[in-house]
Amino acid sequence: xxxxxxxxxxxxxxxxxxxxxxxxxxxxxxxxxxxxxxxxxxxxxxxxxxxxxxxxxxxxxxxxxxxxxxxxxxxxxxxxxxxxxxxxxxxxxxxxxxxxxxxxxxxxxxxxxxxxxxxxxxxxxxxxxxxxxxxxxxxxxxxxxxxxxxxxxxxxxxxxxxxxxxxxxxxxxxxxxxxxxxxxxxxxxxxxxxxxxxxxxxxxxxxxxxxxxxxxxxxxxxxxxxxxxxxxxxxxxxx
Amino acid sequence: xxxxxxxxxxxxxxxxxxxxxxxxxxxxxxxxxxxxxxxxxxxxxxxxxxxxxxxxxxxxxxxxxxxxxxxxxxxxxxxxxxxxxxxxxxxxxxxxxxxxxxxxxxxxxxxxxxxxxxxxxxxxxxxxxxxxxxxxxxxxxxxxxxxxxxxxxxxxxxxxxxxxxxxxxxxxxxxxxxxxxxxxxxxxxxxxxxx
Numbered sequence: 001x002x003x004x005x006x007x008x009x010x011x012x013x014x015x016x017x018x019x020x021x022x023x024x025x026x027x028x029x030x031x032x033x034x035x036x037x038x039x040x041x042x043x044x045x046x047x048x049x050x051x052x053x054x055x056x057x058x059x060x061x062x063x064x065x066x067x068x069x070x071x072x073x074x075x076x077x078x079x080x081x082x083x084x085x086x087x088x089x090x091x092x093x094x095x096x097x098x099x100x101x102x103x104x105x106x107x108x109x110x111x112x113x114x115x116x117x118x119x120x121x122x123x124x125x126x127x128x129x130x131x132x133x134x135x136x137x138x139x140x141x142x143x144x145x146x147x148x149x150x151x152x153x154x155x156x157x158x159x160x161x162x163x164x165x166x167x168x169x170x171x172x173x174x175x176x177x178x179x180x181x182x183x184x185x186x187x188x189x190x191x192x193x194x195x196x197x198x199x200x201x202x203x204x205x206x207x208x209x210x211x212x213x214x215x216x217x218x219x220x221x222x223x224x225x226x227x228x229x230x231x232x233x234x235x236x237x238x239x
Numbered sequence: 240x241x242x243x244x245x246x247x248x249x250x251x252x253x254x255x256x257x258x259x260x261x262x263x264x265x266x267x268x269x270x271x272x273x274x275x276x277x278x279x280x281x282x283x284x285x286x287x288x289x290x291x292x293x294x295x296x297x298x299x300x301x302x303x304x305x306x307x308x309x310x311x312x313x314x315x316x317x318x319x320x321x322x323x324x325x326x327x328x329x330x331x332x333x334x335x336x337x338x339x340x341x342x343x344x345x346x347x348x349x350x351x352x353x354x355x356x357x358x359x360x361x362x363x364x365x366x367x368x369x370x371x372x373x374x375x376x377x378x379x380x381x382x383x384x385x386x387x388x389x390x391x392x393x394x395x396x397x398x399x400x401x402x403x404x405x406x407x408x409x410x411x412x413x414x415x416x417x418x419x420x421x422x423x424x425x426x427x428x429x430x431x432x433x434x
Contacts, residue, residue: 010416013421013424014416014420017394017395017423018333018334018337019400020400020401021400043322046330047322048430049326049329049333049395050325052288052376053332054284055375056396057284057287058290059286060300064282064304064307067304068278068308068311069278073271075308075312076312077269077311078315078316143270144272161271
């Protein structure tokens with residue numbers, strides 16, 4: 001049996017609520033292409049249906065977030081459909097700028113770090129690190145997180161998922177008494193591993209083998225560092 | 240010569256809510272950080288609604304995860320000219336949930352599973368947020384006729400097709416189609432949804 005245009009028009013509500021069969025849906029979608037009135041009505045009713053969904057908002061289980069975010073790193077995105085003009089590019093530029101600013105502050109911190117070193121070995125290591133750091137910061141997928149620390153100042157983490165490396169830079173951390181240092185950790189559900197020590201002030205270091213879902217934490221530890229964090233982190237950031 | 244109280248019409252809620260459409264355009268370009276914000280905004284509604292339709296917590300979690308990943312995957316297909324990002328995402332979510340209900344019903348040998356002990360999870364997950372939306376939807380649903388309200392709730396929150404709704408309510412097919420449509424239109428007007 002063939003539905004007439006009027007019959008189909010009544011279907012807008014059922015279509016929006018997914019209360020139609022697959023065959024009816026296909027027929028209705030064909031009809032929509034030639035019925036601007038139905039299309040407009042469907043649009044409005046979709047927003048209404050969305051409110052029905054919002055009304056049953058519950059907090060999703062916490063473990064879902066890590067799973068979904070981790071999965072995005074392994075999921076290829078669909079290309080845009082041809083001819084679908086998109087807008088809203090406003091955010092693009094400021095974000096690029098933020099990245100450049102973060103890169104600049106990291107570079108400055110690296111420079112500072114290097115000037116504080118003395119031996120040739122330290123210098124070589126620092127320069128190798130600096131090259132690695134530059135690679136992460138300029139990676140096309142570089143992703144920036146910044147947070148204030150409870151020890152004053154702030155910490156910036158630039159991560160490249162593709163390189164599996166993160167650059168941790170700090171600036172303005174409170175000066176520690178002799179015998180104590182700031183230590184950086186890569187934290188995952190499996191535990192925390194040390195990514196190195198940072199001198200007071202402005203500094204950067206490279207954390208390798210970083211996975212999506214990991215977090216970067218900074219704690220205050222006895223000089224020389226420890227195997228596991230022994231104090232409450234002054235900052236924790238996602239990578 | 241200061242102008243006192245320069246515009247402050249935004250409610251605190253509005254100030255907090257990020258622009259989902261702008262975020263989606265970043266997500267379409269592969270921005271993971273923007274996606275985290277989209278996740279924060281949409282995971283609650285997506286999970287809550289899927290849970291409402293499917294009931295089973297484990298299954299709901301699985302479907303909600305698929306949906307949220309689908310939002311990442313097909314972000315480039317979202318067209319802000321055609322509606323809000325939330326409506327786009329929740330359309331995907333509802334369709335998935337309903338597909339799951341129907342494919343299960345089609346499976347003749349459907350065994351009745353004993354619900355595992357999920358008490359511990361419930362404590363965390365079951366925080367129903369008393370949102371503005373919740374109150375408004377409630378109020379607007381109350382303004383419908385009983386038949387409109389039941390038809391919409393059975394279709395949307397239970398995932399029933401309109402013929403199933405007709406059977407359950409003992410009314411003609413055409414009546415259900417009409418009541419779902421005019422009920423939704425009344426809801427739309429009641430909530431003053433802009434479109």
